[in-house]
Amino acid sequence: xxxxxxxxxxxxxxxxxxxxxxxxxxxxxxxxxxxxxxxxxxxxxxxxxxxxxxxxxxxxxxxxxxxxxxxxxxxxxxxxxxxxxxxxxxxxxxxxxxxxxxxxxxxxxxxxxxxxxxxxxxxxxxxxxxxxxxxxxxxxxxxxxxxxxxxxxxxxxxxxxxxxxxxxxxxxxxxxxxxxxxxxxxx
Amino acid sequence: xxxxxxxxxxxxxxxxxxxxxxxxxxxxxxxxxxxxxxxxxxxxxxxxxxxxxxxxxxxxxxxxxxxxxxxxxxxxxxxxxxxxxxxxxxxxxxxxxxxxxxxxxxxxxxxxxxxxxxxxxxxxxxxxxxxxxxxxxxxxxxxxxxxxxxxxxxxxxxxxxxxxxxxxxxxxxxxxxxxxxxxxxxxxxxxxxxxxxxxxxxxxxxxxxxxxxxxxxxxxxxxxxxxxxxxxxxxxxxxxxxxxxxxxxxxxxxxxxxxxxxxxxxxxxxxxxxxxxxxxxxxxxxxxxxxxxxxxxxxxxxxxxxxxxxxxxxxxxxxxxxxxxxxxxxxxxxxxxxxxxxxxxxxxxxxxxxxxxxxxxxxxxxxxxxxxxxxxxxxxxxxxxxxxxxxxxxxxxxxxxxxxxxxxxxxxxxxxxxxxxxxxxxxxxxxxxxxxxxxxxxxxxxxxxxxxxxxxxxxxxxxxxxxxxxxxxxxxxxxxxxxxxxxxxxxxxxxxxxxxxxxxxxxxxxxxxxxxxxxxxxxxxxxxxxxxxxxxxxxxxxxxxxxxxxxxxxxxxxxxxxxxxxxxxx
Numbered sequence: 001x002x003x004x005x006x007x008x009x010x011x012x013x014x015x016x017x018x019x020x021x022x023x024x025x026x027x028x029x030x031x032x033x034x035x036x037x038x039x040x041x042x043x044x045x046x047x048x049x050x051x052x053x054x055x056x057x058x059x060x061x062x063x064x065x066x067x068x069x070x071x072x073x074x075x076x077x078x079x080x081x082x083x084x085x086x087x088x089x090x091x092x093x094x095x096x097x098x099x100x101x102x103x104x105x106x107x108x109x110x111x112x113x114x115x116x117x118x119x120x121x122x123x124x125x126x127x128x129x130x131x132x133x134x135x136x137x138x139x140x141x142x143x144x145x146x147x148x149x150x151x152x153x154x155x156x157x158x159x160x161x162x163x164x165x166x167x168x169x170x171x172x173x174x175x176x177x178x179x180x181x182x183x184x185x186x187x
Numbered sequence: 188x189x190x191x192x193x194x195x196x197x198x199x200x201x202x203x204x205x206x207x208x209x210x211x212x213x214x215x216x217x218x219x220x221x222x223x224x225x226x227x228x229x230x231x232x233x234x235x236x237x238x239x240x241x242x243x244x245x246x247x248x249x250x251x252x253x254x255x256x257x258x259x260x261x262x263x264x265x266x267x268x269x270x271x272x273x274x275x276x277x278x279x280x281x282x283x284x285x286x287x288x289x290x291x292x293x294x295x296x297x298x299x300x301x302x303x304x305x306x307x308x309x310x311x312x313x314x315x316x317x318x319x320x321x322x323x324x325x326x327x328x329x330x331x332x333x334x335x336x337x338x339x340x341x342x343x344x345x346x347x348x349x350x351x352x353x354x355x356x357x358x359x360x361x362x363x364x365x366x367x368x369x370x371x372x373x374x375x376x377x378x379x380x381x382x383x384x385x386x387x388x389x390x391x392x393x394x395x396x397x398x399x400x401x402x403x404x405x406x407x408x409x410x411x412x413x414x415x416x417x418x419x420x421x422x423x424x425x426x427x428x429x430x431x432x433x434x435x436x437x438x439x440x441x442x443x444x445x446x447x448x449x450x451x452x453x454x455x456x457x458x459x460x461x462x463x464x465x466x467x468x469x470x471x472x473x474x475x476x477x478x479x480x481x482x483x484x485x486x487x488x489x490x491x492x493x494x495x496x497x498x499x500x501x502x503x504x505x506x507x508x509x510x511x512x513x514x515x516x517x518x519x520x521x522x523x524x525x526x527x528x529x530x531x532x533x534x535x536x537x538x539x540x541x542x543x544x545x546x547x548x549x550x551x552x553x554x555x556x557x558x559x560x561x562x563x564x565x566x567x568x569x570x571x572x573x574x575x576x577x578x579x580x581x582x583x584x585x586x587x588x589x590x591x592x593x594x595x596x597x598x599x600x601x602x603x604x605x606x607x608x609x610x611x612x613x614x615x616x617x618x619x620x621x622x623x624x625x626x627x628x629x630x631x632x633x634x635x636x637x638x639x640x641x642x643x644x645x646x647x648x649x650x651x652x653x654x655x656x657x658x659x660x661x662x663x664x665x666x667x668x669x670x671x672x673x674x675x676x677x678x679x680x681x682x683x684x685x686x687x688x689x690x691x692x693x694x695x696x697x698x699x700x701x702x703x704x705x706x707x708x709x710x711x712x713x714x715x716x717x718x719x720x721x722x723x724x725x726x727x728x729x730x731x732x733x734x735x736x737x738x739x740x741x742x743x744x745x746x747x748x749x750x751x752x753x754x755x756x757x
Contacts, residue, residue: 004257007356010238012261012328015363019327019414020319023368024385027375027410031385038385040405040433042393050396052403054382054432057395064397068515077310077390077402079427081512081540083672085650086495087753091511096501111502116494119503120511123430123522123539129515131507169194170438171507171518180396 043177045184051177052076056128059180062105063145065130065138067176068117069098072125082121095119106141113137129173132161148186156182191520195488198442198524202449209450210457216365217338217358218462224365234360245351248704251339252697254355255332259299259693262328266295266321270313278316280389281404286312287637293681298325300692301333301564303415303422303535303667304658304684306676310404310426315387322422323411330418330451331362333566336696337455338362340570343703344594345463347711352704366451367417374413374447382436385409408434416447419565421535421667429525429538430514441517441538445525448534452562455569468722472572475727479561479734483551484527490545491523496757512540523548530555533564535667542645542654542670546757549670550750553657556664557617557742558734564665567692570699572730576721577606577702578737579730583719592718596706609698613663614741616687620659621745625652627679638674645672649756653749658684663691 031038041053051057056067058074067074071082084091098119103111115134135157143150160179164170215222235242246254269276274285286294290306297304298321307313313322339352379385384405391403408424412434415422422428429435429444456476460469491513494505508519517525522539529536530552541552555561560571577593581603584591591598624643627634632641644651654670661668662684669675675684720726 004254005261007238007240008254008258008261011234011240011258011356011360012265014234014238015328016320016324018368019363020324023371024319024323024407024410026372027379028385028387028407030376031379031409034380034382034385036382036384038379038409039388040384040391040403041382045396049393051393051401052433054436055401055403056432057397057401058399059397061397068510074401077404078308079310079404079425079431080308081427081430081543081671083540083542083645083670084511085542085646085653085672085753086497086509086511086545087648087650087757088646091646092497092501095498095503099501099503112504115504115507116498117507117510117515120498120509120513122510123512123514123537123543124425124427124432126432127514127516128432131515133506134515164190165194165438165442167190169190169197169442170521171191171515173515177396184396 043181045181050181053175053178054128056122056126057177059176062141064180065135065142065176065183066118067130068127069119069121070125070127071121074126076126079124079126081123081125106138108140109137128175128177130176132157132172132174135174135176135179142183152186156186189520191492191518194438194442195520195524198445201442202446202453205446206450206453207457209454211461213366213454213458214461216361217341222365224369227364231360231364235356240356242354242357245354247350248339248352248700251352251355252700255336256693259332262325263295263299266299266325267291269317269321270294273314273317276314276316278387279314280387281311281314283311283314289678289681290676293685295321296685296688297667298322298420298422299329300665300688301329301418301420301533301567302662302665302688302692303420304662304669304688305422305667306681308426309424315406318406318411318424323414326411326414326418326420326422327363327367330367330414330420330565331359333564334362334366334451334455335359335566336700337566337569339700340573340703341459341462343707346707347595348709349707352700352707367414371410371413371417374417374443375410377443378412378440379409381440382433383409383412383440384433405433412444413447415536416444416534417451419448419452419532419534421529423536427540429536430540432514435538438516438521441521444536445528448532448536449528449562451565452532452568455566456562459569465722471722471724471727475731476561476572479558479731480527480531483531483555483561484524487527487548487551488520488523490548491519495545509545512543514538526552527555529668530666531558531561531563533559533568533664533666535661537668540671541657541668542672546650546750546753549653549657550746552668553660553746553750554738556660556666557738559664560734567665567696571695573699573703574606574609574695575730575734577602578610579726579733580719580721581606582733583726583729587719589717592712593706593721595711595714596709597712598706602702602705605698605702609695610737612690612694616663616691617656617659617742618745620683620687621656623683624655624659624679628655636679637677640679643674645674649749649753653753656745656749659687662687665692
């Protein structure tokens with residue numbers, strides 16, 4: 001047995017140095033060249049940081065595009081999904097409440113037009129995106145709140161839409177934070 | 188074609204395209220042939236010298252397993268004490284606390300055995316020190332342990348009669364220096380440039396556009412996210428794993444992480460073919476595994492894209508599929524695909540919450556783990572499949588009335604007993620554990636634990652049963668994903684799943700290597716016209732049928748009580 005113990009101890013020390021010290025330091029060093037310098041990419045308005053590009057934020061006011069419901073209220077220090085099963089009656093009640101609330105704030109939208117993403121919680125609780133449709137369905141409400149032209153808002157969503165990767169892979173999406181920042185700039 | 192589907196198809200094809208040459212390379216590395224990474228030679232010799240390792244001598248199966256178990260025991264002790272004291276150790280910018288003894292026990296085992304079940308949330312449950320010195324470290328070495336054990340099997344199959352399964356230390360070291368580390372560096376840099384944090388800065392506080400104060404967790408995550416996939420570990424830096432927008436920022440990283448987790452398990456199959464010079468055998472196994480995977484993936488993607496009929500009943504549009512627990516940037520197709528890949532491969536990382544999948548998709552995820560050999564984990568996937576092969580050889584032999592032979596060696600009672608025990612062990616751990624949990628839930632609901640049994644379940648009825656069944660399935664399969672609604676950070680779950688994980692890891696490694704070692708020592712019998720041809724389609728189909736029968740016989744009742752009953756009630 002002894003002939004296995006010492007090599008084990010020494011090999012462990014060697015690989016702690018390689019995998020837990022040198023490797024992360026190398027990646028941290030290289031990442032300094034990446035957008036955000038490896039600290040996470042931030043978004044600034046007038047020189048002030050208003051958020052992280054990839055982290056969704058809570059928007060509740062009528063004048064903003066809302067993101068998806070979040071099980072943790074967009075707490076970026078404690079991500080979580082709802083983990084509710086599809087047939088859970090309490091969960092379905094909660095979805096119903098979200099539908100009612102959405103209809104109240106968006107009286108011109110018919111129930112059958114609401115996309116599932118706006119009444120279901122995201123996996124991370126921090127989903128930064130919406131589908132283009134999920135943004136456009138909110139345009140009437142925002143146009144009324146801001147007294148802006150609807151067509152202008154529709155074209156803003158189009159302009160902010162990220163196409164699928166290389167136009168071929170995955171869904172199209174709109175980053176809600178960036179969309180709202182551009183929205184604030186509209187006159 | 189829908190861009191969500193093209194994304195999935197291309198991801199899978201790219202994986203095969205990369206796995207084939209990588210398999211060739213792996214075979215060369217372990218056969219000691221010339222490769223492009225030979226510049227590592229002096230570095231490896233340096234590691235052997237300072238560690239006092241003699242690599243010139245091979246090991247028989249008992250020596251090989253002793254070396255493997257010795258170093259693994261050491262890692263367990265090391266990890267346990269670091270987790271237990273992390274709160275008072277350095278590199279803790281967020282001021283997170285130490286783990287309780289039962290959680291340290293569970294977490295140390297979980298990462299030691301490549302399972303990565305997490306009964307804590309990364310943002311608050313670990314410090315940067317333990318993320319790197321325990322989690323990342325164990326993610327490398329547990330994957331290398333799995334690869335080394337698979338190579339021992341290869342060595343047993345390669346020679347007609349041999350005692351020598353290779354030198355554990357040398358194979359282990361090379362698995363990291365030639366395979367895991369170089370590929371991880373590439374993946375980690377790609378992740379960092381796509382937005383995964385890599386610096387040592389702690390939590391940031393910002394004011395959002397609407398004026399709320401928000402804390403944002405960060406940390407040196409990119410390197411860990413790379414090895415967690417490449418090594419089929421799966422434990423997330425953040426609580427929600429690769430659903431987190433910093434852990435998996437866009438569709439490209441989604442594809443990258445999906446490819447990374449299948450890469451080595453698939454490459455090991457091709458490596459087997461090159462290494463023992465029986466390419467047809469490798470292609471047959473690859474074909475069977477791929478068919479098995481498609482049986483699970485295709486329906487899951489369809490169900491997730493069709494959306495939830497319960498929410499449709501509320502009158503809501505299901506054009507974008509079932510979105511509860513999913514992220515817009517991946518969509519239901521890539522989420523469904525990931526949920527099966529991560530369960531057949533034993534990664535257990537998630538990009539959507541499995542607890543919120545459609546009931547039958549949840550069953551497919553469970554089946555992936557119950558079978559645990561469609562590609563399977565880093566190295567261990569092949570070992571699991573080898574057990575199925577031994578049982579198929581035995582049954583095939585019975586059917587034609589000959590003493591079963593496998594690659595020129597007689598398979599006798601001792602080998603078949605070991606194979607049967609390994610198979611039955613899973614059924615015992617999973618169903619016994621679930622039964623025990625259900626017993627406490629029903630009869631001792633107010634037991635004074637950190638989470639009372641009555642409050643374990645986040646969902647009622649059959650889905651609640653599924654949460655418990657999934658937890659033991661995942662522990663035994665060393666998968667690590669969960670129906671995360673389960674309130675699992677208490678002494679019951681920490682201890683029981685801890686034992687399920689450690690038994691579910693080491694016995695299915697010890698079993699196949701012992702069988703391989705015993706078979707390799709036997710006299711070689713040349714093939715005759717009456718020999719069962721193990722690389723034939725017939726034998727492939729026989730193995731597939733054996734897998735289906737064993738799984739169905741063992742697990743049909745709990746699957747009926749959980750996902751199937753839930754589906755029928757919809």
